[in-house]
Amino acid sequence: GALNLQTDEIHPLVLNNQVIDVVKQQKNHATELIEDFMIAANGVVARLLEKVSSLRRIVRTPERWDRIVQLAATKSEKLPAQPDSKALNDFLLRRKAADPDHFADLSLAVIKLIGPGEYVLERAGEPAPGHFGLAVQDYTHSTAPNRRFADMVTQRLVKSLLAGQSNPYSESELSTIAANCTEKENAAKKVEREMSKRLAAVAMQHRIGEVFDAIVTGATDHGTFVRTLQPRIDGLLAQGEQGLDVGDKLRVKLIRTDVQRGYIDFARA
Incomplete structure (x- = not known):
């Protein structure tokens, strides 16, 4: 069923x-x-x-x-x-x-x-x-x-x-x-959904510069999105997104968080 x-x-x-x-x-x-x-x-x-x-x-x-x-x-x-x-x-x-x-x-x-x-x-x-x-x-x-x-x-x-x-x-x-x-x-x-994004940004704001294993979850005209495996955090791949597609595995570095907007940005490590 x-x-x-x-x-x-x-x-x-x-x-x-x-x-x-x-x-x-x-x-x-x-x-x-x-x-x-x-x-x-x-x-x-x-x-x-x-x-x-x-x-x-x-x-x-x-x-x-x-x-x-x-x-x-x-x-x-x-x-x-x-x-x-x-x-x-x-x-x-x-x-x-x-x-x-x-x-x-x-x-x-x-x-x-x-x-x-x-x-x-x-x-x-x-x-x-x-x-x-x-x-x-x-x-x-x-x-x-x-x-x-x-x-x-x-x-x-x-x-x-x-x-x-x-x-x-x-x-x-x-x-x-x-x-x-x-x-x-x-x-x-x-x-x-909006509060979950903000809570994730709060949790990650002290981890700027750390590197995580991640998977590409979305690749659109608006950007490439990734999800880290541990902890499971969604964010935008702001740098190094060229040539990636959904499902690709990569290492990313946390470069920016914005608690007010609930934004989390990564760069390819």
């Missing part, structure tokens, strides 16, 4: 109220088991609410599937012309085994091409689009009412249904809530 994607979550390491490093969050079987339980619970709740209007969490079938097919072709792989989550997952599993060092970058590219998740209104008897990333038709968010308003709304819907009461929200209200939750989630993620 669900797409096997790897996203590296980086967290600051704080000592005496100072950010001294950034570290990758390690996953284990326990965290994976919890995620599986959460997905199962959300599916059960979604099916429970099928007969009433409710909120759904969806990831639409990718409109840019052709680009995913092209991406697979660059790895000498072939995907079907029409969106197929199982075929995509099989491709991802093969790439994870063949090239684990670059799998997080491949995962990020696929996530961007699939597109973001969103909240939508599902009317009773009118199924909403499913969740392409999880390969399920019925899905909602219900397990974190302490930090997501959409989950709180869903819990209220479940409570009213079990009590035999009428729906506490009209369809118009649910539609507005869905749009607002999607908008606020996107805004929050943008802030998270």
Whole structure:
């Protein structure tokens, strides 16, 4: 079912109220088991609410599937012309085994091409689009009412249904809530990304001149971007970028940080 994607979550390491490093969050079987339980619970709740209007969490079938097919072709792989989550997952599993060092970058590219998740209104008897990333038709968010308003709304819907009461929200209200939750989630993620960049710049500002092993993660008209292996820091290769392509390994020297902008610049060592 669900797409096997790897996203590296980086967290600051704080000592005496100072950010001294950034570290990758390690996953284990326990965290994976919890995620599986959460997905199962959300599916059960979604099916429970099928007969009433409710909120759904969806990831639409990718409109840019052709680009995913092209991406697979660059790895000498072939995907079907029409969106197929199982075929995509099989491709991802093969790439994870063949090239684990670059799998997080491949995962990020696929996530961007699939597109973001969103909240939508599902009317009773009118199924909403499913969740392409999880390969399920019925899905909602219900397990974190302490930090997501959409989950709180869903819990209220479940409570009213079990009590035999009428729906506490009209369809118009649910539609507005869905749009607002999607908008606020996107805004929050943008802030998270910007703060992560600034925290990384804070952690690296005292390491100017140090040399790191790195991998090229992007080569565009805007510049060549690299990720150091330890710690996992993304930055711009400001000097010595000629002749490099995505996937190339190299040594880089940290030459500049800008905490206010979240910029980290390297030069080829």
